[in-house]
Amino acid sequence: MDEKTYTVEIADATGHSVVEMTKTDLIDQASKSQGNWIFVDNRMVATDQLENTDFDAAQHIRVVPALQAGKDSTDEPTYTVEIADPTGHSVVQMTKSEIVDQAKQQAGSWVFVDSCMVATDALADTDLSTAQHIRMVPALLAGQ
Numbered sequence: 001m002d003e004k005t006y007t008v009e010i011a012d013a014t015g016h017s018v019v020e021m022t023k024t025d026l027i028d029q030a031s032k033s034q035g036n037w038i039f040v041d042n043r044m045v046a047t048d049q050l051e052n053t054d055f056d057a058a059q060h061i062r063v064v065p066a067l068q069a070g071k072d073s074t075d076e077p078t079y080t081v082e083i084a085d086p087t088g089h090s091v092v093q094m095t096k097s098e099i100v101d102q103a104k105q106q107a108g109s110w111v112f113v114d115s116c117m118v119a120t121d122a123l124a125d126t127d128l129s130t131a132q133h134i135r136m137v138p139a140l141l142a143g144q
Contacts, residue, residue: 003022003023003024003063004022004023004055004056004069005020005021005022006021006022006023006055006058006061006115007019007020007061008020008021008026008061008062008063009060009061009062009063010062010063011062011063011064011065012122015050015064023050023055026038026050026055026061026063026085027047027050027051029063030047030050030063031047032143036063036064036065036066037063037064037066038050038062038063039060039061039062039063039064040053040055040058040060040061041059041060041134042066042106042108042138043059043085043086044085044086044090044122044140045085045086046086049086049087064105066092071087072123076095076096076097077095077129078091078093078094078095078137079093079094079095079096079099079128079131079134080092080093080134081093081094081099081134081135081136082133082134082135082136083102083112083135083136083137084136085134086138089135096123096124096128099111099123099124099128099136100123102136103120103123103136104120106136106138108138108139109136109137109138109139110136110137110138110139111123111134111135111136112133112134112135112136112137113126113131113133113134114133114134116133117135119126
């Protein structure tokens with residue numbers, strides 16, 4: 001019997017490509033390219049947890065490049081950001097523009113700067129220079 005395929009969006013320069021992949025293909029892709037994040041229904045899934053993930057119930061599977069923070073030609077400062085995931089959270093270094101881009105890409109996510117929620121459209125104008133704690137979490141949905 002053939003392995004079931006799933007529709008997967010893979011982020012690329014055009015926005016994203018839509019491909020059909022088996023669970024084995026998706027695990028192989030995630031294992032080979034350490035610079036990708038896998039999201040199943042807007043929840044980041046660690047590579048070692050993909051084998052135990054139920055893709056049959058998934059509505060939306062995405063592969064996006066991991067954010068790689070660092071110095072660029074503008075020497076934009078970086079910030080430590082906690083991003084909620086199934087393991088609790090990941091800690092990454094991001095520039096302000098990367099934080100803004102990530103918040104826009106993850107529609108519905110909430111960004112907290114020193115325990116104050118900041119609207120996605122206000123992030124670009126927020127002074128992060130004195131921030132002690134920046135967190136990005138999926139929005140809570142009631143009644144579902």
